Amino acid sequence: MYSAKVMDHFENPRNVGEIPDANGVGVVGNAKCGDIMKMYLKIENDVITDCKFKTFGCGSAIATSSMATELIIGKTIKEAMALTNKAVAEALDGLPPIKMHCSLLAEQAVKAALKDYYDKNGGIPEEYNDYFNVLDEDADEHEHGEEE
């Protein structure tokens, strides 16, 4: 069902935990739906120096959280903002169609944490607003299980 890479990130998730002095924290999903991702960011001079996560969810929710942290650590905010759910899924050698929403959740978790960082630091710069539209996407556009 899952690729070897998904199973590797599920069995040995990277960057699990909390960052006590994180300056950006995002939570997406809810328990009712069966998945919650909490993403912690440490940002210094516009660079993501550390990222950790905690996830309640299925195998692919854990794997996509883990992969998302790997993809953004060491990147600039601007590079991290360009992260897409497709990129997360591709980095994992693909996800079953029904699990694509997990990768979207991972993208949203990163963006929610970045938004939190900006909220504490003078707000999202206007030219970056579009990057955060994904946080407002609703079920009409992204149904669970829909292949993207």
Place this chain on the structure above:
Amino acid sequence: MTRVYLDNAATTKVRAEVVEEMNKAFTIEYGNPSSIYEEGESAKALMIDARERIAKCLNASANEIFFTSCGSESDNWAIKGAALRYGDKKKKIIISAIEHHAILHTCDALAKQGFEIVKLPVDEYGVVSLDELKKNIDDNTLIVSIMYANNEIGTIQPVKEIANICKEHKVLFHTDAVQACGSVPVDVKDIGCDMLSLSGHKLNAPKGIGLLYIRKGLVINNLIDGGQQERGKRAGTENLPYILGLAKALELACQEMEETSARISDIRDTLIAEIEKEIPYCRLNGHRTQRLPGNVNFSFEFIEGESMLLFLNIKGFACSSGSACTSGSLDPSHVLLAIGLPHEIAHGSLRMSIGKFNTKEEVLSIVPVLKGIVQRLRDMSPLYEDFMNGRDFVQGKCALCD
């Protein structure tokens, strides 16, 4: 790695004695039971004998046993066959909220054709409410279908009482006994049901064989029109190897039931006690005593079922879960929601179903493994983090569901 198969409610291993019995019909007694020459005659004799032995196990008559391909087929036939036969006069069908999808989706299909479907609620242990049945059953009720025992949480229903209520109101009663047959005594006369579904592969016979018991005197619509097989009600050349396999498996299960049931119930109760002792924040789903011998179903708070299954699989254990991710839909199992579990607890469910080939030792070996997996997933869970810190649960917006 040695594997421990704990999903016997999903399907079971076929017994060697059953395979042997079936082989006979594949290679030696391969005649068509409808043919009049020697090969056909001897095949027919074997089939008649098998039908009689099966009937005896259920305390039915041979002419009340109709072979099908599976439990779902039996369920579909019972409900649709009755609805098509008597639906012009009566329009109400009463089921429970925790029926198998073979009943639920059959009723969804009939609802589209104008039938009224009433789903009776169950209590926190999964026992159907008799008061609700009495309240809802009326002159317009065509059939009541309540499962003998639930496939997910193992709760055994008061089918005799249900049958009596149906009799008082002259309403048909069907019971899906797919999980019960072979595990607990099933006697159609004692229950007083009009129809009963059974499936072979839950009792160490192969997949692809089931039956519907139809009480003598009750006429429902034919399932397959064609030849005279199954008294013309379900045409198609009889699947003799599988019929012989089912007869052998059911007969052995009934002969050994007392001993097997005692042994498996003991493993079940020990497993339940060990899990409750070793793993905090868990909840046994289903009834503690009115429960199938082999069924254990727990919810573990703060974690999700599919990730538990994946880790258990890596460690050599095959189990199942009622989480949304394993049900292939948005919601966790309808059974767990019906017993009143909040979604987040239902997502964290795990079913371990014990069968005749499991040893106590191998079943109990899951406990330390499960304990480690649950802790590992909790250490990863933001819900657990907040719980341990005395904070309210974190709740994000789910852009996908809200």
